[in-house]
Amino acid sequence: MKCKQAQQRLLATSGPRKVPAEVQVHVEQCARCRRWQLRLAEIDRMTPQLLLPSSGEAKAALLEQILASEPVMPRPARAGRIPGTAWQRALLGLAAGVLLVLGVAVYRGGRPPEASGTPSDPLLASLLKHNLDLAKDPTPEKTMTTLAAVARDLDDQTRRLARVAGSEDLRSLAALYDDVVRKGMLVHADEVPEENKQVLKDIAEQLFATSREAGQLAKEVPPGAAVPLRAIADAARDGNTALRQKAKDSKLSRMSPSGAREGKS
Amino acid sequence: VKRFPAVAVLAVLLSAWVGAQGPRVPSAAEQSKLLERNRSLYRAAIDGGLNLMVLDRRENELYRAQCYTQLAKQWAREIEQAASAKDADRVTELGQHLTQMVDQGVVPNLQSARKKYKSGSEAEKELFRQRDEAVNVLKPLEESLKQTHGFEGIVQKLTEGRTKVEQAAKIDK
Numbered sequence: 001m002k003c004k005q006a007q008q009r010l011l012a013t014s015g016p017r018k019v020p021a022e023v024q025v026h027v028e029q030c031a032r033c034r035r036w037q038l039r040l041a042e043i044d045r046m047t048p049q050l051l052l053p054s055s056g057e058a059k060a061a062l063l064e065q066i067l068a069s070e071p072v073m074p075r076p077a078r079a080g081r082i083p084g085t086a087w088q089r090a091l092l093g094l095a096a097g098v099l100l101v102l103g104v105a106v107y108r109g110g111r112p113p114e115a116s117g118t119p120s121d122p123l124l125a126s127l128l129k130h131n132l133d134l135a136k137d138p139t140p141e142k143t144m145t146t147l148a149a150v151a152r153d154l155d156d157q158t159r160r161l162a163r164v165a166g167s168e169d170l171r172s173l174a175a176l177y178d179d180v181v182r183k184g185m186l187v188h189a190d191e192v193p194e195e196n197k198q199v200l201k202d203i204a205e206q207l208f209a210t211s212r213e214a215g216q217l218a219k220e221v222p223p224g225a226a227v228p229l230r231a232i233a234d235a236a237r238d239g240n241t242a243l244r245q246k247a248k249d250s251k252l253s254r255m256s257p258s259g260a261r262e263g264k265s
Numbered sequence: 266v267k268r269f270p271a272v273a274v275l276a277v278l279l280s281a282w283v284g285a286q287g288p289r290v291p292s293a294a295e296q297s298k299l300l301e302r303n304r305s306l307y308r309a310a311i312d313g314g315l316n317l318m319v320l321d322r323r324e325n326e327l328y329r330a331q332c333y334t335q336l337a338k339q340w341a342r343e344i345e346q347a348a349s350a351k352d353a354d355r356v357t358e359l360g361q362h363l364t365q366m367v368d369q370g371v372v373p374n375l376q377s378a379r380k381k382y383k384s385g386s387e388a389e390k391e392l393f394r395q396r397d398e399a400v401n402v403l404k405p406l407e408e409s410l411k412q413t414h415g416f417e418g419i420v421q422k423l424t425e426g427r428t429k430v431e432q433a434a435k436i437d438k
Binding site: 117118119120121122123124125127128130131132134135136138143146147150157160161163164165166169172173176179180183184187188 | 289294296298302306311312314332355366370
C-alpha cells in the first residue's frame, strides 16, 4: 500500500471507526503516515471543544447570518497576487515591461536613442535624388533639366520660408541657387545639341517666372528676407537672358554659319 | 478580459494605418529648423552634383565613385553626430540617404570600372584604392552605431552596402 492511499483511508475512517487491518500494517511501518494518523486523532479530539450555538434559536440565527452574507466565489489561491481588476493588472504589467526594456537599453548603451519627432527634410531628400539623377543619365539635356529642378526646389523653399527663416539661412539658399544657375546651367547649356535646344527655352521660361515672382515677393517681406530673394531674382534674370541668347545663337548658327558669331558679339 | 485582444488588434491596425500614411510634411516652422540644421548638407549635395559634371572627368567611373564617396563621408560625419545625440530619427533619415549614395552612386561606378579595367593594371590599383576609401567610410560608422542599442536596422543596411562595395571590385567568375 502506498502512503497516499493509506492517508486517504485514514481520513475516511477518522473518528471512532476502526482502521482497516491492511492500513494499520502500513501505518506501523511508515513514520510519515503515523504522524498523519496522530494529527487526525488530534483533530478528532479537538472538534468537540469548538463553540457552538447553545440553542435552536441561536443555530437558526447563525444560519440566517451565513445565508445573508454575499456568496464567496472560490478562487485558486496564488501567492503574492496583485490586487485590482484585470485591466489594472494588465496595465501594471505593461508598465513593468516598458521599464524593463528601458532599463536594458540604458544598461546596454547609456541613454537610449530617442525619436526626436522632427520630420524628415524633403528638400534634402530631393537634392540628393537630383544629385543621383545627374550620375544616372548624364546627357546634356537631362543634366539641364535636373539642374532646373534643383533651382526650382531652392527657389520654392526660399519663398516658402521667407517670413519664418533667419536671413543667414535664406542667404545660404540664395547662394546655392546662384551656383546652380551660373556654375551649372550656364556652363553646361552649350553642350545641349542643336536639335534639343528647346530645353533651354523651357528652362529660360521657368527662370523668367522665378525672377518676376521672387522680385515681387522681395518687396513684401522684411529686409532680412528681401536681400536673398533679390539675389535669386537677379540670378534667374541673368540665367533667363543667357539661355535665351544661347538658344537664339544656335538657331542663327543653323540658318547661317556666321549667324552665331553675330549673335554673340 | 475578453476585450483585451480586441483592443490590441485595434491598436495594431491603427499603427499600421498611421505607418502607411508616409512621411509627415513638415510645417514652415519645422522646415525653417531643418534648413538651419541641414545647410551644410544642401551645400554638399549641390557641390557634389556640380563636381560630377566637370567636363574632362565626368566620363571616368572612378572619379564619379570618388565624388559619391566624398559625399558619403560628410553624411557619415552627420550620422555620427546624430548618434552621439541619440537622435534616432536623424540617424535613420541620413542612414537611408547614405545607403542610396552607396547603392546608386558608389557601387554601379565601381562595377562599371571593374568591367573596364584589366587585372593587374594601374587602373585596377586605383579601383581598389577607391573601393577601400568607400569601405573606410562605412566600416567605422557601422562599428560606431553598433555601440548603441536601437540602430540595428541601419547598421544592417550599411553592412549590406559595404559588402556590395567590396563585391563590386571583384572580378566576376
